[in-house]
Amino acid sequence: MSAEAGHGAPGRRLTRPGDPSPGRAQLDGAGADHPGVTVSAPRGATPGPASRRAGGRHAAPERLGTVLVEQGVLTEAQLAEALAQHERVGAPLGSVVLARGWVTRRELYVGLAAVWGADLAFVDPVDVDEELARRFPAAMLARETWVPLRVEEDGDGLPQVVVATAGRPSAHIAEVVVQRTGIPRVRQVVTTDWDVQRALRTVWRDELVHDAVSALAERRPDESASTVFVWPQVAGAIALLVATVTGLVLDPSLTMLVLVATVNVAVALAVGAKALISTVGTAWETVEQVTAAEVAALADAELPVYTILVPVYKEAGIVGLLMRNLADLDWPREKLEILLLLEEDDPETLAAALAAAPPDIVRIVVVPHSLPKTKPRACNVGLAFARGEYVVIYDAEDRPDADQLKKSLIAFRKGGDDLVCVQAALNYFNARENLLTRMFTLEYSSWFDYTLAGLDKLRLPIPLGGTSNHFRTDMLRDLGGWDPYNVTEDADLGIRASARGHRVAVVNSTTYEEANMAVGNWIRQRSRWIKGYMQTVLVHTRHPWRLLRSVGPRQTAGFALLIGGTPLMFLAAPWLYAMLAVELLWPGALTPALPGWLVQVSLANLLLGNGVIIYLSLLAGFKRRTYGLVPFALLSPLYWLLHSVASYKALWQLVVNPFYWEKTDHGLSSHVQVEDVPSMDDGPATVRPAPAQATATTPVARDVVRLMAPHAVPAPSPAPGTSPEDRA
Amino acid sequence: MTAADPLAVLRPDAPPAEAESHAESRMRLATAAGPPRVPMRRVLLTCALVLAVETVVLLATERSLHDVLLPGYLILMVAFGLVFCLGAVTVAGFAAGAAAAGLVVLEPDALLPLLGGAALLALGCGVAPGWARVEAWQAAHSRPLTAEEEAAVAQRALSVDRSRAWSRGVRLRNYWRSDRVLAAFLVLAFHPLLAAFSLWFIDWMQRR
Incomplete structure (x- = not known):
């Protein structure tokens, strides 16, 4: 839907012939006295x-x-x-x-x-x-x-x-x-x-695809993950490998000591940083960035056009559900633009979308086929067509809080000109479906309710979550959009925004998603996330001094410990468990290779690390008062071992198939398999939508x-x- | 028309006027009470002051470090335990649990009494109105998709005027939540249990 200036409402600029940027469609006939065409x-x-x-x-x-x-x-x-x-x-x-x-x-x-x-x-x-x-x-x-x-x-x-x-x-x-x-x-x-x-x-198909895929890599190659490893990183890795092998040959004990001690220090710092950040976030659990009164004070006339990007791929079953979920949004339909981003090689989803007969505010954008076939590529195409002043991404199964767009708008207005993105919290609507969904919900609650809140309060770089990130459209374009080569393009974008002097904030609104409920599906999804974190670290540490200068030492440390430390923790955990097993089964077996104190420190590190993880999960159930999930926090060490499996898969893929997008299957939950999916027109909305007979499309x-x-x-x-x- | 009972379940066939009245009542109910606001800065300053005085006094009387730390941890545990229980401040549970862990390190035999104390405090959380208020506030500020029943309980808790309710006899069912009690106990007991396990494990490893 084209909905833009030129309507004569108070406070709105009339777009007239000769205006420098009238470019958007005006649908009220303003300027009808134009002398001719x-x-x-x-x-x-x-x-x-x-x-x-x-x-x-x-x-x-x-x-x-x-x-x-x-x-x-x-x-x-x-x-x-x-x-x-x-x-x-x-x-x-x-x-x-x-x-x-x-x-x-x-x-x-x-x-x-x-x-x-x-x-x-x-x-x-x-x-x-x-x-x-x-x-x-x-x-x-x-x-x-x-x-x-x-x-x-x-x-x-x-x-x-x-x-x-x-x-x-x-x-x-x-x-x-x-x-x-x-x-x-x-x-x-x-x-x-x-x-x-x-x-x-x-x-303009080729140009659109080229822009979506290569714009960032061409304009700012240093910020793109299209090159996985730059030569200094390769040289550093080779030097490290050679030094390790040489050390193991010449002095195995010293080399093992250095290796194990380094891993221990890194893990302890990463766990400690996470605990500190989350604890800071805990202190703000009942603080509202935007209040209900502020939302109520917003007048519809002052709201801008908002674009919602919904990338969908091979999810024909839940396209209809999307309409119901977005119908609840408290935003005038006339100022809402929903771009459903479908892939060219996915006719089933296209057919389902057409069969759902979405209302006119939904535009179906068929993204031309190209590689890498990633969500950020589709989002970049969507961004090119976006006409809203603000843009947000939702997944097809997302259920955002009704007032999320309004809260985000207020957060932008309160946040200052350097605020490029507002991240809403994510949580799951099928938390109690099985053990995995319970653990996933605890983890997400800890991350979005406490860790991100802590990052926000400490003004540290915030890695964005997969959906519900709200952007100022023009600033997002200036940033170069999403990196289609990074498989956690959202986390990368949050860090890139910080590195470029912008700010990301969180807002007290929640989008409910579908928690992954199958282990295989979970590992696929998690391996992609961890691989993306690795990509993000590789990209933003290409010029460490530049990063340090641009964001400062505290932010650099926060980035390194949270984004870099997370995969490291998962990769190191099996080795620490192995040390524990060896020490339990064959006491003293490690002593010839390692000093006794280091073995003790490693085991203590493992114990404390797991203690911190359990504790953060225990707290995670409190903000949302989902106490029933809290006892499951005691199983966190097992859940985190699954992360280790995913992290080794991620590491392997980083080397052999870095841009491969592990597709997560959605719509598996019984919560999304509804028999009757009403259209957007049936949902409660501030502005009552069109009567059914008038949905002519x-x-x-x-x-x-x-x-x-x-x-x-x-x-x-x-x-x-x-x-x-x-x-x- | 009289205002609808916000605690009652809205009939499916309710006419629009009744539904609207019901929605208004629920909104009014939900927004009437905010979460209890505990002045944490004041709590922290007071604790720091008491600890400082206690430390100075005990050191001046030439007590050992053990004797100095023991009441210190006790003060912290009690203070933050009360804030956790009465003020429903989650992070205070973290501090109380950590202080209890310190006590266990100093006095391993104190584990069982500490767990008993944690259980009592958790029972207190089960009936403390502050928790019900936070839950009601949370329910009003979040779409209750995963916890409709939790929101309903929380809303019910708010319906009772507190002073009258307590004067007429404690209506536990308005505030009580078993899952909250279990969760609070886990938060309070986790640190001392972890500390005790660590001490036992280290000892066991050394004795093998």
């Missing part, structure tokens, strides 16, 4: 905006409404209600009627074209001149929702560029076209934002419709008050 401009010149007709604040929306009523697609009663809603939430009238399902997208754009006095065209991607297309960057076109179509001759035999825009024809578009083509005449026709998106996906209408060539589109009715000459 064929713009002749001298090279580099900017045609000036026409004077705005004095018609009251809502002249343009009312005019669009009148047109829609005249065209018979909207009733007078609906128009009155839509205008009231437009007034209340400050969203464009077009967004209101679309969100309520009272008009189809095509009907709306027919009306808009009439109001804007422009021709309407339904764009078939094959009609786009590819040579012309190459002059325009896809990212810009996606943000501004227009595409160049072709060069043709006008009535005077002069060349003119035809562009199709999903927004009001504007001087800005004309200027860009003139700058990039040198052709001074530009004809702007109106099309739907879906047509623009489809054309972009088809014609059918699968056929959505994606299988054959787009018409421009010349085949019937001319729209003249806009009231627009002379035929004004319409090119």
Whole structure:
């Protein structure tokens, strides 16, 4: 859904011809008095905006409404209600009627074209001149929702560029076209934002994929995991290996002492850091970053457009559920944009998504096939199309708290200009399904409720969780988006943001996910996470001094101990257990190789480490008062041994298949296998969504419709008050 | 129309007006009480002051380090145990447990009495209104997806005016939660048990 400025609401900037960045579609017909859509401009010149007709604040929306009523697609009663809603939430009238399902997208754009006095065209991607297309960057076109179509001759035999825009024809578009083509005449026709998106996906496919995959690696290679090991790291590893082997040959006892002591110190520091950070977080367990009163004080009219990215791959079974979960969000539908990111080679999920007949605020973006096939790659494509001021990622099975978007918005407003991301807590809705889900829930509760809160309070770098990270869209783009080569792109992004001087904060809102309930599935998922942590450490320690200078010693230590220490703990644990077993079964067997005191220290380290882990898990049940889970904390050492299994798999994969994305199966829980999944329109919402009969978008209408060539589109009715000459 | 009982289960066939009234009552109930706010800074300062005085006095009377540490740990354990029990501050349980572990290191024979004390304190947590208030607050601030029953119990606990309830006789069922008692006991007892096990293990390893 295109929903942006230009609606005349208080406090909102009107986008008018000549504005520097009008690029987004305006769905209320604002600026309808534009003199025409064929713009002749001298090279580099900017045609000036026409004077705005004095018609009251809502002249343009009312005019669009009148047109829609005249065209018979909207009733007078609906128009009155839509205008009231437009007034209340400050969203464009077009967004209101679309969100309520009272008009189809095509009907709306027919009306808009009439109001804007422009021709309407339904764009078939094959009609786009590819040579012309190459002059325009896809990212810009996606943000501004227009595409160049072709060069043709006008009535005077002069060349003119035809562009199709999903927004009001504007001087800005004309200027860009003139700058990039040198052709001074530009004809702007109106099309739907879906047509623009489809054309972009088809014609600019290679560029979109390239940007999503390689932009970070090309712009900032030092921050990309596309190179797993840089040569100093390889040299360091080889030197370490050679030194170890040499030491074992020359002086085995000393070498073993150094090795075991180093591992012990590292593990003790990592465990200690985790305990300290989590304890600090514990002290803030009833502190709210955003209160309910602050949420209640937010007026809908001041809310910006929010984009929700939902990457889905081979999860056909739970696409319908997504609609129900997101339906609960307390945010005006008119200001919500949901991008469902599906992969090209996943027709089952696409079919399921189409069958779910999502409302108009959901856009299905089919991500072109390319490698690496990772979630961050899909998210980068989604980011290119995102039109919200803020963007958040949810998984398909996520159930965010209803007020999460509002709380995040307030957290951004309170957090200052350097706040790039707000992380909501994650927890599980199927915690009591089996032992594994219980352990997983305890671990997640400890991590999100205490560890991240502690990191936030100590102002240490925060590795983001997999979903429910809310970003300022422009800052995220500046950061380069997600690294598609990093399999924990979220953790990497949090660290990268800190390294670039930005801040990540947590907010007191929760998203409920599905806990992994099968051991094999869990190991796959966990090995990916641990491999991603390893990648993140490798990336951000390429220039340790630079890191130290940019974030400071305390933050560097926090990063090293938490992100680097976590895989290290898991890798070291089996060796410490092995020492314990040997010492128990054959007392004194280790003494020839190691000093007795070091054996004692190692065993104490193992004991204390497990004690800390158990204790943190014991506390984890308290914040959410899930006391029933607390006794299971005593099994944490067994659970952590599973981590060790996953960590060795991760280490192996880091070497042989570093970019491979271990897919986690979702939808296994009985909690998500519901028989009747209502649509978004059935969910409770602040703004009551469209009545069922008005959800006109059918699968056929959505994606299988054959787009018409421009010349085949019937001319729209003249806009009231627009002379035929004004319409090119 | 009288206000709906927020503790009652809303009938599935309730008319919209009743549902709305019910929702309002529940919201009012949930937001009426916040979690108990314990001035932790004051608690910490007081403990530090008492400890300092105790240490100075005992050192001045030429007591051993053992004699100095023992009452110190005891003071910390009691103070933070009370904060944990009455104020429902989880991190205080950590401190109380750690102090108890210190006592076990000094006096290994004190384990059983300490566990008995932890059990009593945990029973106290089972009936302490502070915990019910925190639970109600938590239930009101989080979508109760995994713990509807916990939220319901917590909401019920709030419904009773505390002064009247206690004056009419303690209505334990409004505050009592067995799982809370077990969890509190584990938190309080874990440290001393770990300390005792460590001492036993070290001793056993050396005697083998």
